Each structure stands twice: as structure tokens, then as C-alpha cells.
Amino acid sequence: MKGTSFGAGNGYLALLAILFKKTAMTLRLKSKPISAEEEEEEEGEPTNPSRSGDEPAKKSTGVDLGNGSEVVYMPRFLSRDESWRFCDYLDKHIPWTRPTIRVFGRTCLQPRDTCYIADAGLTELVYSGYQPHAYSWDDYPLLKEILEAVHNALPGSKFNSLLLNRYKGGNDYVGWHSDDEKLYGSTPEIASVSFGCEREFFLKKKPSKNSQARRPDDEPVRKRSRMGSDADQHTFVLKHGSLLVMRGYTQRDWVHSVPKRAKAEGLRINLTFRRIIS
Numbered sequence: 001m002k003g004t005s006f007g008a009g010n011g012y013l014a015l016l017a018i019l020f021k022k023t024a025m026t027l028r029l030k031s032k033p034i035s036a037e038e039e040e041e042e043e044g045e046p047t048n049p050s051r052s053g054d055e056p057a058k059k060s061t062g063v064d065l066g067n068g069s070e071v072v073y074m075p076r077f078l079s080r081d082e083s084w085r086f087c088d089y090l091d092k093h094i095p096w097t098r099p100t101i102r103v104f105g106r107t108c109l110q111p112r113d114t115c116y117i118a119d120a121g122l123t124e125l126v127y128s129g130y131q132p133h134a135y136s137w138d139d140y141p142l143l144k145e146i147l148e149a150v151h152n153a154l155p156g157s158k159f160n161s162l163l164l165n166r167y168k169g170g171n172d173y174v175g176w177h178s179d180d181e182k183l184y185g186s187t188p189e190i191a192s193v194s195f196g197c198e199r200e201f202f203l204k205k206k207p208s209k210n211s212q213a214r215r216p217d218d219e220p221v222r223k224r225s226r227m228g229s230d231a232d233q234h235t236f237v238l239k240h241g242s243l244l245v246m247r248g249y250t251q252r253d254w255v256h257s258v259p260k261r262a263k264a265e266g267l268r269i270n271l272t273f274r275r276i277i278s
């Protein structure tokens with residue numbers, strides 16, 4: 001049987017090496033968008049969702065968006081096999097619908113399937129003129145399992161509702177929006193778990209009132225938007241089994257989207273856990 005033993009000196013060096021790698025990775029990724037290839041290089045084997053408290057925390061990258069907004073990305077939140085089990089189950093057993101919604105005064109079919117789960121007795125969710133039926137967690141024990149894993153990863157979180165999205169292929173998408181409904185409060189934490197086909201998740205800063213007011217004396221709008229600074233846009237490639245968390249004023253100051261992608265042929269399921277506070 002193969003075995004490895006570390007003396008106290010080796011253990012100390014190994015710990016220093018781990019701390020150095022983690023710090024270097026966090027610093028480097030903070031300054032530029034994350035690509036799937038980089039994560040592949042950086043990350044080791046997937047960690048198991050049912051790890052014990054003694055095991056090291058899963059690797060995550062925090063991006064400080066400024067002014068009290070923050071995003072945290074954990075590419076290997078759930079193991080690959082477990083994630084496929086969840087994905088297949090949800091695809092088959094969730095009562096998906098593709099509702100009619102209203103966007104900018106026009107009625108259209110939502111460009112993805114959806115379902116909604118919530119604790120009983122909460123304020124009802126309404127978005128884009130649509131009020132989804134709230135199904136019960138009790139009917140989907142597997143969703144409770146994922147919720148528990150999310151709660152364990154985010155100490156202090158207490159999500160009580162969940163919006164599920166199913167993207168059947170690259171034509172399905174979610175347009176620019178923010179999840180700033182009043183019932184989530186002013187600084188909601190939103191935890192987003194993805195399964196299946198990798199898709200890009202874009203974050204873009206909302207134009208500030210100051211920049212609107214300055215526009216006449218400033219450089220042309222067309223030039224500005226094309227030259228948009230990196231600090232105002234971020235891209236994450238959301239991997240199978242990943243967790244992305246938006247916090248602070250992200251919903252107030254930023255919009256996000258998952259755009260159409262002709263080459264993304266596979267099915268993707270995304271779960272966004274939220275807390276309704278009023």
C-alpha cells in the first residue's frame with residue numbers, strides 16, 4: 001500500500017505553498033475575467049459536497065465590484081458526478097413552464113423554461129408581469145439537498161425561495177436584468193448553481209446618474225460604450241457544478257445576463273437561491 005508521511009517541516013512548507021498559490025490566484029483573477037481554460041489549469045480534482053468540517057474549504061474567487069458590490073465564484077462547488085445526477089433529475093422531474101411575460105410593454109414568450117419554489121406564506125414573487133406558482137420544497141427533496149450544500153458553503157445564509165431556469169440550447173437565454181425586486185431587500189445575497197452546458201454569465205455596471213449628467217461635455221457615447229473599461233464588465237464561464245454568489249449592492253448597481261450562444265448546444269439548468277425578507 002502506498003503511503004506518504006510529512007514531517008513537521010514539510011507540513012509547514014506545504015501549508016506555505018498552498019497559501020501562496022491561493023493568494024496569487026485570487027490577486028491575478030481579481031484583475032481580469034475568468035476563462036474556463038484558466039480554471040481547468042488552476043483547479044485540482046472536484047471536491048465532494050458531503051465533505052466533513054475538517055477538510056479544506058472549496059476554492060473560490062472573489063471579485064470586488066466596488067461600492068459595496070461583490071461576486072464570489074466557486075467553480076467546483078459540487079462534484080461532477082453528483083452534478084449530473086442533479087441535472088438529470090431536475091430535467092425530468094421539475095414541472096417546467098415557458099410563460100408569457102411582458103418586457104418593455106410587449107408580450108413575449110420567456111426565452112427559457114422556468115419553475116419556482118418557495119417556503120409557504122412568503123410574499124408572492126412577480127417579475128416581468130408574471131407571477132409564478134410557488135411549488136413546495138417538500139415535493140423535491142433533492143432541491144433541499146442542494147439548498148443544504150449552499151447553506152454550508154455560505155455561513156449565515158438562509159435562502160427561502162428558488163428560481164429555476166432551463167436553457168434547452170444556445171437559443172435560450174436571459175437578457176440584461178437585475179434581481180432587484182423589493183421583496184429581496186436592498187442588498188440581497190443570490191446564490192446561483194449551474195448544471196450542464198457551460199454558458200457565459202456577463203455582469204455590466206449600470207450607467208451612473210453622474211455619468212449621464214456629464215455626457216454632453218464628455219467624450220461621445222458610442223466611443224465610451226465600445227471602449228468600456230474592464231472594471232465595468234466581468235465575464236464568468238459558469239461550469240457544471242459551479243456556484244456563483246452576488247452580494248451587497250450588485251443588484252442595485254449592476255445588470256447581468258446569459259446571452260444566446262449558437263455553439264452552446266447542450267442543456268443547462270440554473271438555480272438561483274434567494275431570500276424573501278418582506
Ligand SMILES: O=C(O)CCC(=O)C(=O)O
Nearest residue numbers: 163165174179258270272
Ligand atoms: O442562468 C443564469 O445563470 C442566471 C439566471 C438569472 O439571472 C435569474 O434567474 O435571475
Ligand SMILES: [Fe+2]
Nearest residue numbers: 177178179256
Ligand atoms: Fe438574475
